[in-house]
Amino acid sequence: MHDVFEVGSLIVEQAKKKLGDNLxxxxxxxxxxxxxxxxxxxxxxFYVPVQETGPHLTILFEDKCFDLxxxxxxxxxxxxxxxxxxxxxxxxxxxxxxxxxxxxxxFQKLKDRIVELQKPEFKSHMxxxxxxxxxxxxxxxxxxxxxxxxxLTATKMQAWxxxxxxxxxxxxxxxxxxxxxxxxxxxVISELPICPANLIDAAERIIHSHDPDEISSECFGLMKRLRxxxxxxxxKIQTGATFQEVFTSAYPEIREQFVKIxxxxxxxxxxxxxxxxxxxxxxxxxxxxxxxxxxxxxxxxHYGEFKPAYESHKLPNLLESIERDDFxxxxxxxxxxxxxxxxxxxDQSVGLNVLESIDDLDxxxxxxxx
Numbered sequence: 001m002h003d004v005f006e007v008g009s010l011i012v013e014q015a016k017k018k019l020g021d022n023l024x025x026x027x028x029x030x031x032x033x034x035x036x037x038x039x040x041x042x043x044x045x046f047y048v049p050v051q052e053t054g055p056h057l058t059i060l061f062e063d064k065c066f067d068l069x070x071x072x073x074x075x076x077x078x079x080x081x082x083x084x085x086x087x088x089x090x091x092x093x094x095x096x097x098x099x100x101x102x103x104x105x106x107f108q109k110l111k112d113r114i115v116e117l118q119k120p121e122f123k124s125h126m127x128x129x130x131x132x133x134x135x136x137x138x139x140x141x142x143x144x145x146x147x148x149x150x151x152l153t154a155t156k157m158q159a160w161x162x163x164x165x166x167x168x169x170x171x172x173x174x175x176x177x178x179x180x181x182x183x184x185x186x187x188v189i190s191e192l193p194i195c196p197a198n199l200i201d202a203a204e205r206i207i208h209s210h211d212p213d214e215i216s217s218e219c220f221g222l223m224k225r226l227r228x229x230x231x232x233x234x235x236k237i238q239t240g241a242t243f244q245e246v247f248t249s250a251y252p253e254i255r256e257q258f259v260k261i262x263x264x265x266x267x268x269x270x271x272x273x274x275x276x277x278x279x280x281x282x283x284x285x286x287x288x289x290x291x292x293x294x295x296x297x298x299x300x301x302h303y304g305e306f307k308p309a310y311e312s313h314k315l316p317n318l319l320e321s322i323e324r325d326d327f328x329x330x331x332x333x334x335x336x337x338x339x340x341x342x343x344x345x346x347d348q349s350v351g352l353n354v355l356e357s358i359d360d361l362d363x364x365x366x367x368x369x370x
Contacts, residue, residue, distance in 0.1 A: 001062055002061075002062060004032060004041075004042065004043040004064060004066075005032075005043065007043070007061055007064075007066060008028065008043045008045060008066065008096070009096075011045070011057070011059075011066055011068055012026050012045075012096055012097055015047060015057075015068060015097075016097065018055070019047070019049070019054060019055075021050060022049050022050045022051055022054055023047060023048075023049065023050070023054075023097070023099060024047075024048040024049065024050050024073075024098070024099045024100075024103045025047060025048040025095055025097065025098050025099070025103055025104070025107055026045065026046075026047045026048075026068075026095070026096050026097040027045065027046055027047070027048070027089075027093050027094065027095050027096065027107070028043060028044065028045050028093065028094045028096055029044050029045070029046070029088070029089045029090075029092055029093040029094070030043070030044030030088075030089075030092070030180070031044075031180070032044070033092050033093055033094050034092045034179065040063075040064070041064075042064040042065045042066065042067075043064070043066060044067070044089075045066070045067070045068050045096075046068065046069050046070065046071045046089065047068060047069075047070055047071070048070070048071060048072070048073060048076065048103070048107070049070045049072065050099070052072050052074075053070050053072065054070040055070070056068070056069045056070060057069075071089075073106070076090060076107070076110055077110065079110075080110035080111070080113040080114050081113065081117070081129075082114075082117060082126070082129055082171075082172045082177075083129070085164065085167070085168035085171070085178055085182065087114060087177045087178065088177050088178055088179055088180060090107075090110055090111055090114060091111065091114045091177045092177075092179070093111070095107060114177065117175065118175045118176065119175075122175070123175065123237055124237045126172055126173065126175050127173060127230065127233050127234050127237060128234075129172050130169045130170075130172040130173035130230060130233075131169075131230050131234070131298075131300045133165060133168050133169040133172060134165070134166065134169040134223075134226060134227065134230060135300070136165050137161075137162045137165040137166055137169075137219075137223055138223075140158050140159075140161045140162045140165070141162060141216075141219055141220070141223065143158050144158045144159065144212075144215075144216050144219065145216075147212070149212055150212075151212075152210065152212060152215075155212040155215050155216070156206060156207070156209075156215060159206045159215050159216075159218070159219050160206065162219045162222075162223070163182060163202075163203055163206065163219075163222070164182040166196075166222060166223065166226055167182040167185060167186065167189050168182070169226065169230075170189050170192060170194070170195055170196070170199075170226065171185075171189060171192070173194050173229065173230065173233060174192040174193060174194050174195075176192065186199065186200055186203055187200065194229055194233060195229075196222060196225035196226045196228075196229060197225060198225075199222070202218045202221065202222045205218050206218050206219070230300070231300070231301070231305075234295075234296075234300070235295055238294050238295050238296055239294070240294035241290050241291060241294065241296075242291065243291045243345070243348035243349075243350055244348065244349065244350055246287050246290050246291045247287060247291070247345055247348070247350045248350060248351070249353055250287065251341070251342070251345060251350075251351075251352045251353055251354070252352075252353050252354075254280060254283075254284065254341060255338070257276050257279060257280035257283075258280070258334050258337070258338050260272070260276040261273055261276045261277055261280070261318070261330065261331075261334050262331060262334060264276060265327040265328075265330055265331045265334075268325075268327055270322055270325055273322055273327070273330060274319070274322050277318035277319060277322060277330070278319070280318070280337075281310070281317070281318050281319070282303060284310060284315070284337075284341065285303065285306050285307050285309060285310035286306055288306075288309035288310050288313065289306035289308075289309040289310075291309075292309045292312070293306070293309060313340065313344060314340070315336075315337055315340050315341075316333040316336050316337050316340075317333075318330060318333050318334065318337065320333075321333055
C-alpha cells in the first residue's frame with residue numbers, strides 16, 4: 001500500500017508536464033491536511049489554472065480516489081469570502097506547487113481573508129451574508145412542493161439540499177468554517193454557540209422518515225428556528241438611529257410615490273396604485289421601525305415584524321382601499337398619510353426639503369443632503 005502523498009507527488013509532476021504554463025498552483029486540502037485523516041482517507045487536491053479552466057483528472061488507485069480538478073481564482077475568491085461552503089478547501093490547505101511567488105502570495109491573501117472575516121469587526125458583514133445564504137433554501141423548499149407526493153427519494157434529496165444550505169448559513173453566522181462536507185460537519189456545527197435546536201435530530205428524521213409531509217415539516221421547522229437566530233443576531237449588532245438620521249432628505253422621495261398613487265387613482269389603475277402603495281407603505285414602515293426600534297429592517301424581515309411602528313402613529317393602511325377598488329378613499333388615505341408624515345417629521349425637527357423658488361435651489365441644494 002503506497003502512501004497517499006507519494007501518489008499525490010507523482011500526480012503533481014504529471015500535472016506540471018501536462019498543463020505547463022496553464023498551471024498556477026497545486027493545493028492539497030481536507031483531512032490529510034487537517035490532521036484527522038483515517039487509514040482509508042484519500043488525498044483531496046485541486047489546481048488553479050492560469051486561464052479560467054482546465055482538464056479534470058480522477059483516478060482510483062489502491063481503492064483510494066485521487067481527484068485533481070481545476071478551481072479558478074474567481075471561485076477561490078468566493079470560497080475565501082464564505083460565499084461557497086467549501087471555504088475549508090482554502091482554509092485547511094497546503095500549496096505543494098506554485099508557478100511564481102506572486103501566485104503563492106495571492107493564495108495566501110485568500111487564506112488571510114478567511115481569518116480576517118472571523119474578527120469581531122466583521123460580525124455585521126457575516127450576519128448579512130448568513131441571511132443571504134439562508135434565503136437560498138427557500139427555492140429548494142418550493143421545489144419540494146413540486147415533487148410528486150409519493151416520490152420519497154426526490155423529497156429527501158431536495159431536503160438534504162436545504163440542510164446543506166442551512167449548515168453553511170450557521171457556520172457563517174458563527175464566523176467559522178465548515179471543516180468538511182455538510183454531512184461530515186453536522187456534529188461540529190451543532191456544537192457552535194449559535195445554532196438552531198435539534199439540528200442533528202431534524203437531519204436524522206429527514207434521513208429516516210417515510211412520510212414526505214414529515215420531511216417537509218422538518219425542513220420548515222429547521223428553517224424557522226434558524227431564521228429566529230439570524231434575526232436575533234442582526235438585532236444585537238444594531239447601533240440605533242435618530243429620526244433625523246433616518247428621515248433626512250426622505251420626504252421628497254416619499255412625496256414622489258404619493259404623486260404616483262394619485263395618478264394611478266385618476267386612471268383607475270389598480271395595479272399601479274397597488275404597486276406604489278406597497279412600496280411607500282413598506283418603506284415608511286421600515287424607516288419608522290429603524291427610528292423607533294433602532295433596528296435596520298431589511299427584506300429579510302416581513303412587514304408584520306416592523307408594522308407596529310407604522311401603526312403606532314395611526315397612519316392609514318393604503319391597501320385596504322385598493323382591495324375594494326375604492327380609488328376615492330385611497331386618495332383620501334394618501335392625503336391623510338402625507339399630512340401625517342409631514343407632521344411627524346416636523347415634530348421631530350426633520351426638514352421636508354421643499355424649496356419654494358429656483359433661487360433656493362441655486363443656493364441651498366446641498367444643505368439638504370444625507
